[in-house]
Amino acid sequence: MDLTGKVAIVTGSGRGLGLAYAEALAAAGAAVVVNDVDQEAVDAAVAKITTAGGRAVGVAAAVGGTAAADQLVEASVREFGRLDVLITNAGILRDRVLWKMSDEDFDDVVNVHLRGTFTCARAAAVRMREQGTGGRLILVGSPAGQRGNFGQTNYAAAKAGIVAMARTWAMELAKADITVNAVIPVAATEMTKTIPAFAQVIAESERTGEPLPGWLRRDEGLGTVEDVTGLITYLASDDSKGVTGQAIGVGGDRLVLWAHPKEKAVAYADGGWSAEAIAGQWRTGVGAEPETYGIPAPKGA
DSSP states (O other), X not given: OOOTTOEEEEXXXXXXXXXXXXXXXXXTTOEEEEEESOHHHHHHHHHHHHHTXXXXXXXXXXXXXXXXXXXXXXXXXXXXXXXXXXXXXXXXXXXXXXXXXXXXXXXXXXXXXXXXXXXHHHHHHHHHHHHTSOEEEEEEOXXXXXXXXXXXXXXXXXXXXXXXXXXXXXXXXXXXXXXXXXXXXOBOOTTGGGSHHHHHHHHHHHHHOOOOOHHHHHTSOOBOTHHHHHHHHHHHSGGGTTOOSOEEEEETTEEEEOOOOOOOOOOOXXXXXXXXXXXXXXXXXXXXXXXXXXXXXXXXX
Protein backbone atom coordinates (compact mmCIF):
# COMPACT_ATOMS: atom_id res chain seq x y z
CA MET A 1 0.00 0.00 0.00
CA ASP A 2 1.44 3.34 -1.06
CA LEU A 3 0.39 6.20 1.22
CA THR A 4 2.81 8.73 -0.28
CA GLY A 5 1.38 12.24 -0.02
CA LYS A 6 -1.09 11.37 2.73
CA VAL A 7 -0.99 12.85 6.22
CA ALA A 8 -2.23 10.96 9.27
CA ILE A 9 -2.88 11.74 12.92
CA VAL A 10 -2.57 8.84 15.37
CA THR A 11 -3.73 9.61 18.89
CA GLY A 12 -2.09 7.73 21.75
CA SER A 13 0.84 6.77 19.53
CA GLY A 14 3.71 7.18 21.97
CA ARG A 15 3.88 3.45 22.61
CA GLY A 16 2.09 0.14 22.11
CA LEU A 17 -0.47 -0.28 19.36
CA GLY A 18 -0.58 3.43 18.57
CA LEU A 19 3.16 3.56 17.93
CA ALA A 20 2.93 0.47 15.71
CA TYR A 21 0.16 2.17 13.70
CA ALA A 22 2.22 5.34 13.28
CA GLU A 23 5.33 3.41 12.23
CA ALA A 24 3.39 1.36 9.68
CA LEU A 25 1.75 4.42 8.13
CA ALA A 26 5.11 6.20 7.92
CA ALA A 27 6.74 3.14 6.37
CA ALA A 28 4.00 3.16 3.71
CA GLY A 29 4.85 6.79 2.88
CA ALA A 30 2.47 8.85 5.00
CA ALA A 31 3.54 11.80 7.11
CA VAL A 32 2.43 11.24 10.70
CA VAL A 33 1.40 13.41 13.64
CA VAL A 34 2.33 11.46 16.77
CA ASN A 35 0.36 12.13 19.94
CA ASP A 36 0.69 11.10 23.57
CA VAL A 37 0.15 12.71 26.94
CA ASP A 38 3.84 12.04 27.76
CA GLN A 39 6.28 14.41 26.00
CA GLU A 40 9.18 11.95 26.34
CA ALA A 41 7.14 9.21 24.68
CA VAL A 42 6.20 11.60 21.86
CA ASP A 43 9.82 12.63 21.29
CA ALA A 44 11.01 9.01 21.30
CA ALA A 45 8.32 7.94 18.84
CA VAL A 46 9.07 10.81 16.45
CA ALA A 47 12.78 10.04 16.62
CA LYS A 48 12.16 6.36 15.91
CA ILE A 49 10.03 7.12 12.85
CA THR A 50 12.33 9.78 11.41
CA THR A 51 15.45 7.69 12.00
CA ALA A 52 13.81 4.97 9.92
CA GLY A 53 13.35 7.45 7.10
CA GLY A 54 9.76 8.51 7.79
CA ARG A 55 8.25 11.94 8.35
CA ALA A 56 6.72 12.74 11.72
CA VAL A 57 6.02 15.51 14.18
CA GLY A 58 4.76 15.23 17.73
CA VAL A 59 2.06 16.82 19.84
CA ALA A 60 1.98 16.16 23.58
CA ALA A 61 -1.64 16.59 24.65
CA ALA A 62 -4.28 14.77 26.64
CA VAL A 63 -7.01 13.70 24.21
CA GLY A 64 -10.55 14.43 25.32
CA GLY A 65 -11.35 18.11 24.97
CA THR A 66 -11.81 20.25 21.90
CA ALA A 67 -8.56 22.17 22.42
CA ALA A 68 -6.40 19.05 22.10
CA ALA A 69 -8.29 17.91 18.99
CA ASP A 70 -7.85 21.29 17.34
CA GLN A 71 -4.17 21.31 18.28
CA LEU A 72 -3.63 17.98 16.50
CA VAL A 73 -5.36 19.09 13.30
CA GLU A 74 -3.55 22.43 13.34
CA ALA A 75 -0.19 20.63 13.66
CA SER A 76 -1.05 18.39 10.72
CA VAL A 77 -1.93 21.33 8.47
CA ARG A 78 0.93 23.54 9.67
CA GLU A 79 3.64 20.91 9.25
CA PHE A 80 2.38 18.94 6.25
CA GLY A 81 -0.29 21.10 4.60
CA ARG A 82 -3.28 18.78 4.92
CA LEU A 83 -5.00 15.92 6.75
CA ASP A 84 -6.13 12.65 5.17
CA VAL A 85 -6.32 10.05 7.92
CA LEU A 86 -7.24 10.04 11.61
CA ILE A 87 -6.73 7.03 13.89
CA THR A 88 -8.32 7.51 17.31
CA ASN A 89 -6.28 5.16 19.46
CA ALA A 90 -5.75 7.09 22.72
CA GLY A 91 -7.15 5.43 25.80
CA ILE A 92 -6.80 4.67 29.49
CA LEU A 93 -8.09 1.99 31.85
CA ARG A 94 -9.72 2.36 35.26
CA ASP A 95 -11.02 -1.17 35.80
CA ARG A 96 -13.40 -1.72 38.74
CA VAL A 97 -16.52 -3.81 39.31
CA LEU A 98 -19.71 -1.76 39.25
CA TRP A 99 -20.13 -1.34 43.00
CA LYS A 100 -16.54 -0.15 43.39
CA MET A 101 -16.32 2.14 40.36
CA SER A 102 -16.17 5.83 41.27
CA ASP A 103 -17.54 8.75 39.29
CA GLU A 104 -13.94 9.66 38.43
CA ASP A 105 -13.15 6.12 37.21
CA PHE A 106 -16.13 6.29 34.86
CA ASP A 107 -15.72 9.88 33.70
CA ASP A 108 -11.96 9.65 33.03
CA VAL A 109 -12.27 6.64 30.74
CA VAL A 110 -15.32 7.95 28.89
CA ASN A 111 -13.65 11.34 28.47
CA VAL A 112 -10.55 9.93 26.77
CA HIS A 113 -12.09 7.13 24.73
CA LEU A 114 -15.56 8.35 23.79
CA ARG A 115 -15.35 12.13 24.03
CA GLY A 116 -11.79 12.11 22.71
CA THR A 117 -12.88 10.13 19.67
CA PHE A 118 -15.76 12.55 19.12
CA THR A 119 -13.73 15.75 19.41
CA CYS A 120 -10.84 14.49 17.29
CA ALA A 121 -13.15 13.08 14.61
CA ARG A 122 -15.16 16.30 14.51
CA ALA A 123 -12.05 18.44 14.07
CA ALA A 124 -10.70 16.08 11.41
CA ALA A 125 -14.03 15.95 9.54
CA VAL A 126 -14.22 19.74 9.41
CA ARG A 127 -10.75 19.91 7.89
CA MET A 128 -11.33 17.04 5.45
CA ARG A 129 -14.60 18.56 4.22
CA GLU A 130 -12.85 21.89 3.68
CA GLN A 131 -10.15 20.17 1.62
CA GLY A 132 -12.78 18.45 -0.52
CA THR A 133 -10.65 15.41 -1.29
CA GLY A 134 -12.19 12.85 1.04
CA GLY A 135 -10.50 11.15 3.96
CA ARG A 136 -10.38 8.25 6.39
CA LEU A 137 -11.57 8.10 10.00
CA ILE A 138 -10.37 4.90 11.69
CA LEU A 139 -11.81 4.53 15.19
CA VAL A 140 -10.30 1.98 17.56
CA GLY A 141 -12.80 -0.18 19.42
CA SER A 142 -12.37 -3.32 21.53
CA PRO A 143 -13.85 -6.80 22.01
CA ALA A 144 -15.03 -5.48 25.38
CA GLY A 145 -17.23 -2.99 23.57
CA GLN A 146 -18.65 -5.73 21.33
CA ARG A 147 -19.41 -8.26 24.06
CA GLY A 148 -18.87 -6.66 27.47
CA ASN A 149 -16.13 -7.58 29.94
CA PHE A 150 -16.01 -8.09 33.70
CA GLY A 151 -14.78 -5.02 35.57
CA GLN A 152 -14.91 -2.74 32.51
CA THR A 153 -18.22 -0.86 32.70
CA ASN A 154 -16.57 2.41 31.65
CA TYR A 155 -14.29 0.97 28.97
CA ALA A 156 -16.89 -1.34 27.42
CA ALA A 157 -19.50 1.42 27.30
CA ALA A 158 -17.08 3.85 25.65
CA LYS A 159 -15.89 1.30 23.08
CA ALA A 160 -19.46 0.28 22.22
CA GLY A 161 -20.28 3.94 21.72
CA ILE A 162 -17.32 4.36 19.39
CA VAL A 163 -18.66 1.68 17.04
CA ALA A 164 -22.10 3.33 17.09
CA MET A 165 -20.48 6.65 16.17
CA ALA A 166 -18.62 4.99 13.28
CA ARG A 167 -21.90 3.77 11.79
CA THR A 168 -23.53 7.17 12.22
CA TRP A 169 -20.61 9.15 10.79
CA ALA A 170 -20.32 6.76 7.84
CA MET A 171 -23.76 8.01 6.78
CA GLU A 172 -23.14 11.66 7.57
CA LEU A 173 -19.77 11.88 5.79
CA ALA A 174 -20.50 9.71 2.76
CA LYS A 175 -21.14 12.65 0.43
CA ALA A 176 -17.74 14.08 1.36
CA ASP A 177 -16.05 10.78 0.41
CA ILE A 178 -14.88 10.31 3.99
CA THR A 179 -15.04 6.68 5.11
CA VAL A 180 -15.48 5.78 8.76
CA ASN A 181 -14.70 2.36 10.20
CA ALA A 182 -14.06 0.84 13.62
CA VAL A 183 -11.10 -1.46 14.16
CA ILE A 184 -11.35 -4.12 16.88
CA PRO A 185 -7.72 -5.07 17.61
CA VAL A 186 -6.44 -7.94 19.74
CA ALA A 187 -2.71 -7.92 20.49
CA ALA A 188 -0.15 -8.70 23.15
CA THR A 189 0.17 -5.31 24.86
CA GLU A 190 0.78 -4.15 28.41
CA MET A 191 -2.97 -4.45 28.96
CA THR A 192 -3.39 -8.03 27.70
CA LYS A 193 -0.35 -9.08 29.71
CA THR A 194 -2.47 -8.52 32.82
CA ILE A 195 -5.03 -11.16 31.74
CA PRO A 196 -4.15 -14.33 33.73
CA ALA A 197 -4.97 -16.72 30.86
CA PHE A 198 -2.54 -14.90 28.56
CA ALA A 199 0.14 -13.55 30.90
CA GLN A 200 2.32 -16.66 31.21
CA VAL A 201 2.39 -17.54 27.51
CA ILE A 202 3.10 -13.94 26.49
CA ALA A 203 5.91 -13.68 29.04
CA GLU A 204 7.41 -16.97 27.80
CA SER A 205 7.29 -15.77 24.20
CA GLU A 206 9.05 -12.53 25.12
CA ARG A 207 11.68 -14.40 27.15
CA THR A 208 12.54 -16.94 24.46
CA GLY A 209 11.88 -14.84 21.37
CA GLU A 210 9.64 -17.61 20.03
CA PRO A 211 6.36 -16.72 18.26
CA LEU A 212 3.13 -16.93 20.19
CA PRO A 213 1.62 -20.45 19.94
CA GLY A 214 -0.77 -21.29 17.15
CA TRP A 215 -3.79 -21.80 19.42
CA LEU A 216 -3.39 -18.25 20.69
CA ARG A 217 -2.87 -16.71 17.24
CA ARG A 218 -5.74 -18.59 15.57
CA ASP A 219 -8.34 -19.48 18.22
CA GLU A 220 -8.00 -16.27 20.20
CA GLY A 221 -6.75 -14.03 17.39
CA LEU A 222 -4.01 -12.74 19.68
CA GLY A 223 -0.65 -11.84 18.18
CA THR A 224 1.82 -8.99 18.17
CA VAL A 225 1.03 -5.30 17.73
CA GLU A 226 2.51 -5.56 14.23
CA ASP A 227 -0.20 -8.08 13.30
CA VAL A 228 -2.78 -5.30 13.57
CA THR A 229 -1.01 -2.73 11.40
CA GLY A 230 -1.93 -4.25 8.04
CA LEU A 231 -5.61 -3.45 8.60
CA ILE A 232 -4.82 0.11 9.64
CA THR A 233 -2.69 0.66 6.55
CA TYR A 234 -5.34 -0.83 4.28
CA LEU A 235 -8.13 1.31 5.71
CA ALA A 236 -5.93 4.41 5.34
CA SER A 237 -5.31 3.65 1.67
CA ASP A 238 -7.18 4.42 -1.54
CA ASP A 239 -7.84 0.68 -1.94
CA SER A 240 -10.40 0.83 0.91
CA LYS A 241 -12.47 3.56 -0.76
CA GLY A 242 -15.69 1.50 -0.73
CA VAL A 243 -15.33 0.23 2.86
CA THR A 244 -17.27 2.27 5.42
CA GLY A 245 -19.54 1.82 8.42
CA GLN A 246 -17.88 -1.48 9.36
CA ALA A 247 -16.46 -2.96 12.58
CA ILE A 248 -13.45 -5.05 11.58
CA GLY A 249 -11.44 -7.21 13.94
CA VAL A 250 -7.83 -8.25 13.51
CA GLY A 251 -5.23 -10.01 15.61
CA GLY A 252 -2.78 -12.88 15.28
CA ASP A 253 -3.84 -14.95 12.27
CA ARG A 254 -7.47 -13.77 12.28
CA LEU A 255 -9.32 -11.12 10.27
CA VAL A 256 -12.95 -10.70 11.35
CA LEU A 257 -16.01 -8.76 10.22
CA TRP A 258 -18.22 -8.09 13.23
CA ALA A 259 -21.98 -8.29 12.64
CA HIS A 260 -24.11 -5.25 13.26
CA PRO A 261 -26.81 -5.67 15.93
CA LYS A 262 -30.04 -6.89 14.36
CA GLU A 263 -33.39 -8.35 15.39
CA LYS A 264 -32.83 -12.05 15.99
CA ALA A 265 -36.31 -13.32 16.81
CA VAL A 266 -39.74 -11.70 16.52
CA ALA A 267 -43.21 -12.59 17.78
CA TYR A 268 -46.54 -10.80 17.41
CA ALA A 269 -49.63 -10.46 19.57
CA ASP A 270 -52.75 -8.65 18.42
CA GLY A 271 -53.26 -5.61 20.63
CA GLY A 272 -49.76 -5.78 22.15
CA TRP A 273 -47.97 -7.72 24.84
CA SER A 274 -48.89 -8.00 28.51
CA ALA A 275 -46.31 -9.11 31.07
CA GLU A 276 -48.12 -12.44 31.42
CA ALA A 277 -48.18 -13.02 27.66
CA ILE A 278 -44.43 -12.31 27.44
CA ALA A 279 -43.76 -14.74 30.29
CA GLY A 280 -45.78 -17.44 28.56
CA GLN A 281 -44.07 -16.95 25.22
CA TRP A 282 -40.48 -16.18 26.18
CA ARG A 283 -38.88 -19.57 26.82
CA THR A 284 -40.30 -21.26 23.72
CA GLY A 285 -40.43 -18.21 21.44
CA VAL A 286 -38.40 -15.02 21.22
CA GLY A 287 -36.16 -15.94 24.16
CA ALA A 288 -35.63 -19.60 23.31
CA GLU A 289 -32.04 -18.99 22.19
CA PRO A 290 -30.70 -16.06 24.24
CA GLU A 291 -27.56 -14.25 23.15
CA THR A 292 -24.24 -14.89 24.89
CA TYR A 293 -22.38 -12.09 26.63
CA GLY A 294 -18.86 -11.43 27.82
CA ILE A 295 -15.54 -12.26 26.14
CA PRO A 296 -15.27 -16.09 25.99
CA ALA A 297 -12.55 -17.75 28.07
CA PRO A 298 -9.47 -18.77 26.03
CA LYS A 299 -9.83 -22.27 24.56
CA GLY A 300 -6.19 -23.28 24.91
CA ALA A 301 -5.52 -21.92 28.40
